[in-house]
Amino acid sequence: MAPAPRIECDVLVVGGGMAGATAALAAREAGARVVMARKSPGSTGLSGGAVSVAQDPACMPDAPFAARSGVVESARRIAATRPGHPYGLLRDRLDRLWNAVEFATGQLSSVLAPPTGRNRWLLTPFGHAHPAAACQRTMAAGDLAEVRGTLVVCGFEGHLGWDPGLVASGAVRVEPLGGPRPRAVLLDLFRWEEGAVGTPFDLARLLEAPGAAEEAGKILKRILARGDAAAVLPPVLGIDPAARVPERMSAEAGIPVAEFLSDLPSVPGLRMHRAIEARLAAAGVEVLGGEVRSGAGPDLPAAVGGREVVARSWVLASGRFVGGGIERRGELRESVLGLPVQASEGPFADPSIRFAARAAATLTQADSRAPQALLAAGLRVDGELHPLDAEGRVVHPRVFAAGAVVGGHDPASDGTGMGVAIFTGWLAGRAAAGRGA
Ligand SMILES: Cc1cc2nc3c(=O)[nH]c(=O)nc-3n(C[C@H](O)[C@H](O)[C@H](O)COP(=O)(O)OP(=O)(O)OC[C@H]3O[C@@H](n4cnc5c(N)ncnc54)[C@H](O)[C@@H]3O)c2cc1C
Known part of the structure; x- marks a missing residue:
């Protein structure tokens, strides 16, 4: 041979x-x-779509978003309290942590939004708000620390995959920290049967199809109320970033549209x-x-x-x-x-x-x-x-x-x-x- x-x-x-x-x-x-x-x-x-780098271990749970330490400072505090953690072992080099984060997010900028130095706060499918130094572009407009007004938390009528009430409960908990007031709604996107029984990957592909994201945006627009500032949907807003599903939906709905974080199976993954x-x-x-x-x-x-x-x-x-x-x-x-x-x-x-x-x-x-x-x-x-x-x-x-x-x-x-x-x-x-x- x-x-x-x-x-x-x-x-x-x-x-x-x-x-x-x-x-x-x-x-x-x-x-x-x-x-x-x-x-x-x-x-x-x-x-699930978040790039979790560090959350301040010394921060009180009721501290407002705006009063929280930045990502690198939070990593330094982890290093100080957990010497066996990789940040502890690398504590003398933590001044380069942000160079690394900027390098990786820059290399993967087709999917990742530029990081800001502080944590974004993103909803999980399980009713929590999760801090993340960076996230996918499809998720950035759902940052609870940035939305001013009502956040419309959407599920899909007839699809059991996500419970918008449960997702919205994560926002209710952090509203006193500076988060938006959430409102849970169901979007009736699936008049076609394959949508109602589709996996997240099926739904993502359906929304990529010509006209589908625009149609979803129009459906969202019909249920919007005064004061609604942004909408978060299940994490199925297209697999290929070039399909621009959130942008197309947003253009029709008239407000920013984002995804919340994903469970398995994971389209963002x-x-x-x-x-x-x-x-x-x-x-x-x-x-x-x-x-x-x-x-x-x-x-x-x-x-x-x-x-x-x-x-x-x-x-x-x-x-x-x-x-x-x-x-x-x-x-x-x-x-x-x-x-x-x-x-x-x-x-x-x-x-x-x-x-x-x-x-x-x-x-x-x-x-x-x-x-x-x-x-x-x-x-x-x-x-x-x-x-x-x-x-x-x-x-x-x-x-x-x-x-x-x-x-x-x-x-x-x-x-x-x-x-x-x-x-x-x-x-x-x-x-x-x-x-x-
Ligand atoms: C379900 C789930 C959801 C998560 N969600 C998040 C999140 O939203 N945010 C977050 O910050 N973290 C999240 N994490 C944690 C995060 O995904 C991991 O910490 C991170 O991806 C680890 O990356 P890694 O490259 O070290 O390992 P991996 O991503 O596991 O990569 C290991 C690689 O090694 C390869 N490999 C292993 N052995 C061999 C071999 N012998 N020969 C060739 N190849 C080999 C594997 O095939 C794979 O390519 C999540 C973890 C899980 C399990």
Whole structure:
């Protein structure tokens, strides 16, 4: 059999979620030849549309929006109170956090609105208001800190996927903090049956069709009342940003139109995944679909997608349990280089704990609100983002880790998921390309 064609490059990024994409693009910007290996969209492709970077842990829940700390200041406070969190480990470099956020949002500007430095407040499908340093363009007009007047929270008549009353209850709770008064309504968009039983992806495609967004805008306009300042709809306002679904609706309705955040399945997640794919291609990152199994590390061949890749540096951006970077095969272990999985905070705060060989049940607490060590399990890294072995030694000077594969934070729930992915991805990509922060 002919040997697999070999690719030689400066940086191999394992993982194509937000951390891997940011690392690859940062390394490309630094002039490196970059190959990315990824087996799936990862949790980034499931995410709800918010880019959560930091919320001030010291802030009182009833503090008005306008009195809240900016995003970087909030990250500094997290770093001060949680030394095992990636922001804590990188506290001396947090002055570059905003450079990283601006870099990633600029690279993905086809889907992401420019960040302002403070958190936007976005409604979730479950009746909460969620702070986010950045969000998809389709969501920016629903920022509760900015809407002046009544916010019209829409559901779809005859479709059980979203409850506008529940969504609006999130706005009711934060109205005293400076948010708008919400009004829940049902839009009767689905006189055609396939709409009423459609998945979010079906609905998004229906609204992209010529005339459909305009028709939806006219229906919205008919139920508007005096004082209505903006409308938020279920997160199905088109998959392709070029279809301009919110803009077309807004032009007919006469008020700004936005989406609220998404649950699964997530149209915004797919939108983000596609935007990442397009940006990587435009930037000249070579993407190989497939799994890197038991790679040996820098300067040695790694098999992926029928090719053999030899890279001077590696960035492990392989995610956590959803992405597949950390797996449980009797014990927790990192899936590509077989590194030990640890965590350095929470009730099991001993950083010397090696989770491998411990039963997963010993890493959880029955009180679901208590910190769960299992959910913060991941690689232990140093301040340069080098993974460490069980004895705390750097595994390899040219292997870096980024994103959810790094332990010490719970990316799905602690409000720093995308922020950690972007900051560590940016730092790791630059370091792997031979450029420090
Ligand atoms: C349902 C859900 C909703 C979320 N919503 C939000 C949100 O709205 N806002 C927010 O800030 N955060 C959100 N998060 C958290 C956020 O999505 C993650 O923190 C972030 O996406 C992590 O990015 P990542 O690149 O580190 O990992 P991932 O996005 O998981 O990417 C990991 C990548 O590694 C690849 N990979 C793994 N192993 C291998 C291998 N051996 N070979 C090749 N490729 C491999 C995977 O295929 C994937 O491409 C959400 C998480 C979930 C699960």
